[in-house]
Amino acid sequence: MSEFYPAVAIAVVLNYAGVILVGIVVRVVKEFDKRSQTGSPLNPDVQTLTMDKFLDDIEREKPSRFTSQLLRIATDNFTHLLGQGGFGAVYKGIFSNGTLVAVKVLNGSSDKRIEEQFMAEVSTIGRIHHFNLVRLHGFCFEKHLRALVYEYMGNGSLDKFLFHSNKDLGFEKLHEIAVGTARGIAYLHEECQQRIVHYDIKPENILLDENFFPKVADFGLAKLCNRENTHITMTGGRGTPGYAAPEVWMRFPMTHKCDVYSFGMLLFEIIGRRRNLDINIQDSQDWFPRWVWKKFEPGELGEIMAVCGIEEKDKERAERIVKVALWCVQYMPEARPSMSFVVKMLEGAIEISRPSTNPFQHLMSDTPNPTAPVYDTSNGTYSTSAYDSDPSQTVTGTPIMKNHEIEIAST
Numbered sequence: 001m002s003e004f005y006p007a008v009a010i011a012v013v014l015n016y017a018g019v020i021l022v023g024i025v026v027r028v029v030k031e032f033d034k035r036s037q038t039g040s041p042l043n044p045d046v047q048t049l050t051m052d053k054f055l056d057d058i059e060r061e062k063p064s065r066f067t068s069q070l071l072r073i074a075t076d077n078f079t080h081l082l083g084q085g086g087f088g089a090v091y092k093g094i095f096s097n098g099t100l101v102a103v104k105v106l107n108g109s110s111d112k113r114i115e116e117q118f119m120a121e122v123s124t125i126g127r128i129h130h131f132n133l134v135r136l137h138g139f140c141f142e143k144h145l146r147a148l149v150y151e152y153m154g155n156g157s158l159d160k161f162l163f164h165s166n167k168d169l170g171f172e173k174l175h176e177i178a179v180g181t182a183r184g185i186a187y188l189h190e191e192c193q194q195r196i197v198h199y200d201i202k203p204e205n206i207l208l209d210e211n212f213f214p215k216v217a218d219f220g221l222a223k224l225c226n227r228e229n230t231h232i233t234m235t236g237g238r239g240t241p242g243y244a245a246p247e248v249w250m251r252f253p254m255t256h257k258c259d260v261y262s263f264g265m266l267l268f269e270i271i272g273r274r275r276n277l278d279i280n281i282q283d284s285q286d287w288f289p290r291w292v293w294k295k296f297e298p299g300e301l302g303e304i305m306a307v308c309g310i311e312e313k314d315k316e317r318a319e320r321i322v323k324v325a326l327w328c329v330q331y332m333p334e335a336r337p338s339m340s341f342v343v344k345m346l347e348g349a350i351e352i353s354r355p356s357t358n359p360f361q362h363l364m365s366d367t368p369n370p371t372a373p374v375y376d377t378s379n380g381t382y383s384t385s386a387y388d389s390d391p392s393q394t395v396t397g398t399p400i401m402k403n404h405e406i407e408i409a410s411t
Helices: 004-038 044-061 068-074 111-127 171-190 257-272 288-296 301-307 312-328 339-347
Strands: 081-085 088-094 100-106 136-142 145-151 195-197 206-208 214-216 223-225 374-376 381-383
Touching (some): 068 100, 100 111, 171 195, 171 339, 257 288, 257 312, 257 339, 288 301
Antiparallel strands (some): 088 100, 100 145, 195 223, 206 214, 374 381
16 A cells, blocks of 8 residues: 555656646737737747748749859750750759759740740739649740740650650559649649639640659640639630630630540540551541540440450450540530549549530531531620430530439539
8 A cells, every 4th residue: 555655646646747748838829829910020040040941942833044154054054965845955954952844945936925925824824733733843044035934844855654664664654644634624623712724635745754753844825814714715726636626616606625625635635545547557547536436336335345445354445545535525525524624533423424415516528518616795605516416415504414313514
């Protein structure tokens, strides 16, 4: 019993000490909160360090302005060429702190064209951050050098893994790339303060890091849009032939659904691992998306899988991609799903109803005098005589996937 009392005493002391310690912590927290609300100064050293860290973080988040001299040093005087196109050239660089970058030097037919591309990229990708969008570190805007500095993506663009000799990506990885790309576009359309329409979704603009994680890039044609403005009218054509939606090249009012169409064309190329139109493939002069529909409509999915070399373990994913692609490239913009629904469909989170409307009806040889979509300003919808012959196929307002009660938003 004598040994019991010291143990009790120690326990009481420790308990009392704990109560005191908790009280001190509570008072400190209250005092911190009180001073924060009243504006009373905290410890100057602590306050300075906290503010310095905050400002450093903010500084790192926004695009930096680099000098041409710094970029010449980082790129070894623009020696290591990564790629080239109509916009100019991209060079690999490394900063003194070890950060790898890709420097896009803007070239064009006129200073106005260069400035338009520069402003489009900085005003869009420069103000947003997402895992599936390439990050803009900064820019250079001097008389003899207009350049954009991006994060370096170790595996380059998706096209070389689809169309060239590096066809060593498994279908599961290609499916992951498709889902990640869809998430990036969905963020642009639905989660930014102002909707961003990319206008040039294609394999060349999907970059892959060292782990083949996809990021959407090249915002030179992108446009910021107020969400209230459902349709966008532009004076010049945008996008790349073969990926641009019909309403783009027909110069009709456009919506963000033109990106959905382009993404659908990208999905076809992921399925086939080939260009949608490839005259070098023997016995295949048909346009690949239209060929897929011709096989899909009568239920000949097995032939699609066989021709595309899809293994048994990947058939369920591949069938899902085919259905999503056919929904995305519907002729009528309102019939295309939103990108957030595209993500869910690709992930298998929702069941996909079977597309019943031929998205290429206006291109079929047996369709007399196919016409462009006609935009009705009174109700904000498209219609076309190619569909008017069958009222059940006319798309107006917001279409419904009736079999599964899935509503596809048109705005």
